[in-house]
Amino acid sequence: MRKINDPDALKRYMDAHRLSGLFDRKTERAMELFSFDRGEIICSSGDQLMHLFLLVEGRIKVYKVLPNGKSILIRFYNPLSTIGDLEMLSDIPARSTVESVNETCFIGISRQAMADTANEDPAFLRFIVKQLANKLDTFSNASSLNLLYPVETRFASYLVSITSDENGREQIEELKTSKLTEIAELLGTSYRHLNRVITQFARDGLVERKRGALFIKDLDRLRALSNGNLYS
Template identity: 75%
Template sequence: MPIQWVITGIRVRSFPFRVVNMKKINDPEALRSLMDQHRISGLFNMGTEAAMELYSFDKGENVCSVDDPIDHLFMLVKGKIKIYRVLPNGKSILIRFYNPLSTIGDLEMLNDLTARSTVESVNDTIFIGIHRQALEETAYQDPAFLRFVMKHLAYKLHTFSNASSLNLLYPVETRFASYLVSITMDDNDQAQIEEIKTGKLTEIAEMLGTSYRHLNRVISQFAEEGIVERTRGSLFVKDIQRLKQLANGNLYS
């Protein structure tokens, strides 16, 4: 049976500009396969599982933006997402990256808040989503589901301090190395060749809390050491192991 894609909504945001096409995937077999893959089949009660649906976002699309109302709790099951926050001065700062299996919207749902950060798809992503109404009617009465959410909230709290210290205490070399490692490792923690358009370096510098000039010096240093290669307006990761050494375990993930 072919996968059926249904566009369920389009949103436009002003900063950064994104057109969002959230697509619902009508494929029960794909849903079950992803649940099996991440070992959540049979974990929740039947009402909670019946409320689960598949959604996809394209690379570069926002899953949500700051102050968006949250109407789904999402579980990332394929791809990678980036979390960042826009500061009052208009600049943005990187919070972290998430790989599967990660939850989005749990804090907002439990506290009836709008989105506190912007969530962007680094590549094509797939989520299992549960609508707010279904959460209130079924999942919130499911002890296994509540334990699952609490576990992920505890992990976020535990790792958030690490991401915060990266932005405050570590030199740009460590932050940029950590950023490159975070975007280069795939879902299975395997290295993949990553290309970064140099036109995005101003945005990256801002997210890492530094200037374009300083980041450019770090890139030149990395290029001289053979860690990255700069060619034709693009930046390529060449030595992921050296980047891991420079990041020293301090990753945005």
């Protein structure tokens, strides 16, 4: 994690996400800018969070490590999303692990600033309540996806969730074949089963396996296969 001392950049992000003027001035003055590298862990389950983070650039992955050491994917987050809202308001440790998928940037508010300013700002609290409501809805959707749908649907949902609209036809770096064991674990299946699904997807023209990576070939059909259930 790196703190970015750049008021102009902070203002640009505030303006871009229509946050400027939304909150009390004391709350805005407490905001700082932070960045994380690709693959960097933002927080782990059990951590006591010292900042509330608002994702303003990049993408993050949220997953839970189970007692048996395996992981299960909860969802991906895009801007504008919050990390640490429940933990800050309830004073509990993090319940999940959050990882930066690519280079990410956050607006952060320290725990002390939350207590001194943001928690007294009605506009900010309304913003947080809206974020929590959205999380509850998407968490319910992700839980149903993990429990009730076959691996084919889960993997299609995973592919659609990590593929941006602009780059849907390009190589997905996260899907290098060396990562398939990790992805299988996140989706709650075995490497062999996932490999069979990928082989079938390739045979059906949905993906292409080449040079140690996967390419999306038919994003529309993957969306249809996901049945509208996404990890994002």
